[in-house]
Amino acid sequence: MNLHKKALFFDVDDTMYDHLHPTRDALRTVLGLSERFPYEEAYHRIRYYSDVLSAKGGLLEGKAGQDELEDMREGRFVLALQEFGVNITREQAVDIQKEYLDRQYRIEPFEGATSLMDELSSAGYLVGLITNGLEDHQMSKIRAMALENHIAAEHIFVSGTVGYAKPDPRIFEVVNERTGTLAEHCCYIGDSWRNDVAGAVAANWRVIWFNHRKAAPESEVAGVYETAASYSELKKLLLYPTYV
Template identity: 30%
Template sequence: MLLFDLDNTLFPFRQYWEEANRTTFTSSPLTNGLSYDAFLPLLKMFDEELWPLHVKEAITLNELRVERFIRTMHALGRSVNKEQSQHYFEAFMENLLSSITMDEELRDFLDKLQQSYTLAILTNGKEKEQWRKIIQLNLTSVIPFEHIFISEDIGYDKPDPRAFQHVLKTLNVEARSATYIGDSWTHDIQGSIGVGMNAIWITPRQASSINENLHLSRTIYDIEPCLFHLNRTTTIT
């Protein structure tokens, strides 16, 4: 089985995120007259500051999203309340989700893979948001509905071992016969290897094999040599 991450693995989420941020910033009256070049680094900085609190479950994802905008605006000399921040985020998310379109190259590549492997997705995130991405990318045309797992729905976020184990148990696949493919070292690679799976790390680093169970690939479209090497040392279903 090939188990895929979604954001920044099957599609360039960062690119969509950047474009939606600029669109929302440009069109919102809350940010009128401000510099986007000053706004974006601050937004990212406060996101990084707040993220550890979310990981520790001290704040929810919604609270993080609201608070990072409030802090960013305060740093730029403007005051916004939680309701305004929530509306700003909702506009941003709609801009992001509505811009996602089907990628024929991705669909054809996955269609080729599914002729030899069982395909599935395990992604962190909110169920409604992640499903909209999946549907707009038309991924259900090559990956069955019942092979798609979203953290909010199953109750566990990667890298919690229970997230990976839930997928393996549900699909009746042994860990050694499964390969996780993702871009996050902590959430995707360490998490999957920790439960005994193989892994392919999507990273701009020089592509190579770190050991017999872990390989590096620059993009999703470069994983076939990794799969060839993994198939020589294990059986991927």
């Protein structure tokens, strides 16, 4: 058992890599949107609707079928883009999703991400991933970034297989149980206020909000969190005692 071992777990989407890039490229390719379009704002709304629609159907816990998954993936583009005066058909949403998926599997980690993981492992930390989504989809992204070369397979947790999805604190409890760690010895790093910060705080983990997009907190959380905007800042927080 690792009851006294310190552990660090990372989110994947928009924490290990820039999730905006494949989204922006897909919108440009299918819709021909100009450089002036507010891609980052639209990205945040697409993620919002992705979370809302997934929660309704239990998609992130692996409780829905392919039809429900496709409805969510297409619906998030339709609903989000409407807010920016761009009305698209379901057929266009299908095309955006296809382009987006193709680019999802041609991604690279943020600068310093994998080297930090290696340094943490060398320093004696248990290092892993906790990500929302379906197993095949998330693992394809993990393999695209070659993260399996830096993290043991048994330390990768995908909500669709675990049966609980962030922000449900039970996914963090499952991680503690399966890795033999304690909440007070664990830290979670993620970009999503709702899923990552609120979820990990509720599980009594240490939390670092990877806020590289300089977003504002979406709500109050009943706990303490730290903030980093780059992997160099994360390194200072995690490896240098004067920053802890």
